[in-house]
Amino acid sequence: MSTAAGADHGHAHPWYQAHHFKNMEQQNAANKFGMWLFLVQELLFFAGLFMAYASMRFFYPGTWLEAAEQLDKVMGAVNTIVLLTSSLTMALGVRAAQLGNNGQVAAWCAATLAGAYGFLVIKYLEYSHKIHVGLLPGKWFDFKELTQTNTDAPQLFFSVYFMMTGVHGLHVVIGIGVIFWIMLRALRKDFSPENYSAVENVGLYWHLVDLIWIFLFPLLYLVR
């Protein structure tokens, strides 16, 4: 163990390399690894919701069958397609960043943002219908055809539904923010084949948001 002389590295860093990294290889690897760890904690965060879903479904299997019928399968399916498509456009954006084509990165980000907004609009239509007819969580539940007489605790299905899709929706909103940030940076021509880990990490995040929905859709809308 010895300390060699010479604190200066003797060469200039590119502007996008942080001082405490030795080279871009190390920086990119650290960024990507950090993002994967962040996604792991996201999974654990959602795991609590999935566990709540599983427990409540186990307690009230009949309710789950009845209450799930109140969800709009068509809207859910359309939203799935919208979100999957936006994942594709995001992946194409990452590809463009790897090639250093900032104009294309911005364009694909815009397409992804369109998908994200589309998803939220459809979700808004679903929510407002549910709220209108009284399919509300917990103590607010007030839907005459699905009362305690023919199913146990239907309000819990909608508690789980609103919490799961709500937390997911919050992640979509955050996704819109970070994709917008990437778009602005692309318009500033920030990215190059050596410096694209921000795009890639936002892409990874967006795919996770997509992936969570891939589980939410069948569990809430389809499973019989």
Added chain:
Amino acid sequence: MSTSTLDGVGHGASGTNYLNAKKGLMSWLFTIDHKRIGVMYLATVLTFFLAGGLFALAIRTELATPAGDIFSAAVYNKLFTLHGAIMVFLVLVPAIPATLGNFLLPLQLGTIDVAFPKLNLLSFHIYVFGSLFLLYTLVTGGVDTGWTFYTPYSSSSADGNVVAALTGAFILGFSSILTGLNFIVTVHKMRAPGVTWLRMPLFVWAIYATSVIQVLATPVIAITLFLLIFEKIVGIGIFDPALGGDPVLFQHFFWFYSHPVVYVMVLPAFGVMSETITVHSRKHIFGYTAIAASSVAIAAVGFIIWGHHMFVSGQSELSGTVFSLLTFAVAIPTAIKLCSWIATLYKGSIQWNTPMLYSLGFLWIFAIGGLTGLFLATLATDVHLHDTYFVVAHFHYVMMGGVLFALVAGMHHWWPKITGKMYNDTIGRVTFVLSFIGYNLTFFPQFVAGSQGMPRRYHQYLPEFEMWNQLSTLGSYLFGLSLFIILGYLLQSLFSGKAAPRNPWGAASLEWRTQSPPVEHNFEGDVVCTYGPYDYEAHRALKS
């Protein structure tokens, strides 16, 4: 004396270092230097420890007599809730990883900083932001749920500002997650040339295992508290039996985080022990690989034993039995550590200085805390001991005694490195005697009272427990006094302590290679590591 710059007695606080490189309050509050962030965490954590400690002394004062004469039952409930919430969320979780961990991790790995310095600063800001919610709870009348926030009491009938407390704990979780994430990436990607996995100091291994728990367990408490906030505000009913929900589900969620989190507290304490014991007995650590692996094993097994908090909650007997068995399993890696430290001491040249005394104190305290855990892991005895002072004594021995004695040992061990000053070791040793007696006098009688059936969380008790409680109260005053003395002589050393050399203890790990206190970018040059952190022979050979 053939010293070189490697172990030079010169090169103390001369010239610039991380403390004086930049000036002004803003240069601290918005620093991205891991060392300064560690120091800020230390100051903040100790401030909250003072607050939590004063609540504890208030509790002990009430319990000095059997009658509930100083505080009403309602106020007493708030006192122990605030004591618990502050100590767990604001003190014990960040106590070692965010303070010593932040300061030491890059130094011990021979690198400039953590992988994400700005994220590190963000963690600190989130921590302070979250603590404001708990302070808000405090000044607006407190909360009386207990730090565990059990439903349905917390969601339907609790007194006080539960939502603010929950929001605070929720926010604090993200500070913990981001610190853990940062440290894991740092360990994987930032090690200096030559710092292989098996040349990492055991403190780094402990912090690494801790970080894994922080990243994997904390999000679960985050979603739990999130659901409980909605339970409280909106009435979603998932944890509310009146709406068909399940309060035991809350307990499962809660302990899925809150059991592993005791390892977030105590694994870094183990890490400190693995440094102080070998350095101050001048002997290579016994069983390096076993200690490193047992840190990871404790982290892994710690995830599947949460049910031992719920033996009387109505979970199935099968679950209870399995959780009991798994809980016993975690004693194995823990005992491996304890035995390895004792084997390190064997035939070592033990230095009876302050860090070593606190380390030996830790071994005593943690052995008692660990062994009494076995009584609680046993189903039949737990039914008797559940919610008695035996439990209180047990978790104070492991969480508070274990963590605090290790933190104090670590602070004394690295104080010269952090501040560049030597403290008065004689006062340190005398104070150790006081704190060790005070600590054991506080908590040992609680084992006795608890095993005789004294329940926890009551502001009055039956007269036959009076003697044990009075001993405990006396001990708590002694212990409190000793902590103030420690604070006093450490602060005094900042002004009149002797300048510390680079390596006052003759340690072989990397953080002692640089000057005390370190320069802003940690090392004067690039670091290349050629031998392990406890290889004192190679270290001496290089010097001569």
